[in-house]
Amino acid sequence: MATTELSRLPGLEAVTAHTHPAPGHYIERGPQKRLMVFSGRSHPDLAQNIAEKLGVELGGIELSTFANDETYCRYDESVRCADVFIVQTGCPPVDKNLMELLVMIQGAKLASAKRITAVMPLFPYARQDRKAKPREPITARLVADMLQLAGADRVLTMDLHAGQIQGFFTIPVDHMTALPLFANHFRDLGVTGEDVVSVAPDAGRAKMAQRFAEMIEGDLAIMHKTRPTHDQAAVTDIAGRVRDKIAVVGDDVIMTGGTLLANVEVLKKQGAREVWVFATHGLFCKNALERFKESDIAGIVVTDTVPIDPLNRPDNLRVLSVGELLADTIVNVFADDSVSAIFGGENQLF
Numbered sequence: 631m632a633t634t635e636l637s638r639l640p641g642l643e644a645v646t647a648h649t650h651p652a653p654g655h656y657i658e659r660g661p662q663k664r665l666m667v668f669s670g671r672s673h674p675d676l677a678q679n680i681a682e683k684l685g686v687e688l689g690g691i692e693l694s695t696f697a698n699d700e701t702y703c704r705y706d707e708s709v710r711c712a713d714v715f716i717v718q719t720g721c722p723p724v725d726k727n728l729m730e731l732l733v734m735i736q737g738a739k740l741a742s743a744k745r746i747t748a749v750m751p752l753f754p755y756a757r758q759d760r761k762a763k764p765r766e767p768i769t770a771r772l773v774a775d776m777l778q779l780a781g782a783d784r785v786l787t788m789d790l791h792a793g794q795i796q797g798f799f800t801i802p803v804d805h806m807t808a809l810p811l812f813a814n815h816f817r818d819l820g821v822t823g824e825d826v827v828s829v830a831p832d833a834g835r836a837k838m839a840q841r842f843a844e845m846i847e848g849d850l851a852i853m854h855k856t857r858p859t860h861d862q863a864a865v866t867d868i869a870g871r872v873r874d875k876i877a878v879v880g881d882d883v884i885m886t887g888g889t890l891l892a893n894v895e896v897l898k899k900q901g902a903r904e905v906w907v908f909a910t911h912g913l914f915c916k917n918a919l920e921r922f923k924e925s926d927i928a929g930i931v932v933t934d935t936v937p938i939d940p941l942n943r944p945d946n947l948r949v950l951s952v953g954e955l956l957a958d959t960i961v962n963v964f965a966d967d968s969v970s971a972i973f974g975g976e977n978q979l980f
């Protein structure tokens with residue numbers, strides 16, 4: 631019997647429709663999305679704080695160092711089809727922590743993770759973002775290439791030294807800023823109003839300082855400087871009034887402290903009533919904490935993007951936590967929601 635004749639038989643239309651459903655645009659299947667957070671060995675306290683804010687436990691992972699100083703990594707549980715967030719910041723030892731992150735990313739990639747996000751509160755080598763002299767590498771670009779080659783699908787970082795680092799990637803880069811945390815802290819201290827001046831340590835931080843001045847309802851000043859060596863700076867001029875005002879100097883990172891201490895000295899000579907300092911990343915290399923203990927600074931405010939030695943902390947040092955901010959950002963990334971909405975669209979301060 632011909633096919634056309636079969637199709638006319640009673641009840642056969644329902645059977646045929648059931649056997650051969652109409653094709654659709656997608657197929658739905660489980661399981662649901664899974665969010666998993668893993669920590670490297672650079673800053674486990676911050677990773678634990680993030681996990682607690684998210685309401686999850688840190689994923690099990692084995693990290694060790696062989697006798698020849700090579701890094702070993704193995705995930706203790708399945709990450710197949712999971713959204714994996716790996717928390718590893720760029721604090722010393724920088725090269726070792728960076729290599730450990732690359733190994734963790736590739737381990738998750740080879741274990742069939744659905745999406746891998748490198749949570750790097752401090753992006754390593756961020757200051758080597760251009761060729762300042764002949765025959766220099768652009769190491770920040772090299773780090774970006776390595777992260778992508780290892781298998782990262784996304785990078786989440788805070789207060790980059792320069793905005794062009796985002797252009798080194800072909801994957802999404804979620805850039806967060808701690809500026810609202812600092813503004814809230816200084817408003818709580820009463821450091822706000824027309825008697826306060828937000829000071830940019832150099833022209834490159836002018837936009838950030840302008841935004842911070844608006845947040846605390848203060849004025850703006852910009853310091854012009856030269857840099858004889860990598861870790862030293864000489865201030866040549868200040869644009870803006872600082873005399874008889876409370877000066878608040880903000881930067882992305884404190885390393886040896888030489889630049890900020892030079893800024894404080896110049897501001898005091900220019901008649902500033904008192905000077906406050908804040909920075910997102912408080913590395914405090916070498917004897918920087920000792921130098922700040924002996925300085926004439928009203929207060930120093932940093933965040934916990936990198937671990938800080940609790941035994942040598944000056945009495946005027948305050949550490950703000952970014953755990954909740956990072957957790958909120960991770961939730962939005964996991965839910966495919968906007969990250970810039972957390973900051974009202976004001977997270978590209980360059």
